[in-house]
Amino acid sequence: MSYWQIFRKKKIEFPWWLVGTGIGAAFLMVGFFYGQLEEIYQKAIMICLECIGIG
Template sequence: MHTWKNNDKTDSAKSRLPIPGWTAGVLAGVLFLSMGAVRGEFTVIFQKAVMICLECIGIG
């Protein structure tokens, strides 16, 4: 297993974000998941997923 560190000054200067891109993505993901939870979207997903999806199996 390897890790990488950004110790190249040129690369650092090019980088626009103060944090690694994946960290920003994870934070955005957590934010979106929270917003989805507040809006009740997990219930919509659950209700769809616990019924046999007739379209998915080519009947609906």
């Protein structure tokens, strides 16, 4: 079996993307409980002067 076949087989066998998504969901929950989504919202509803080049 070639290196590529082994590599691909391993990749199919173990869904790393699912682990990454799980970590992401956990981070998002922690961020929610720390009030970080509210902070994102508060920033996003005001015009960002730096973003438009006058701040």
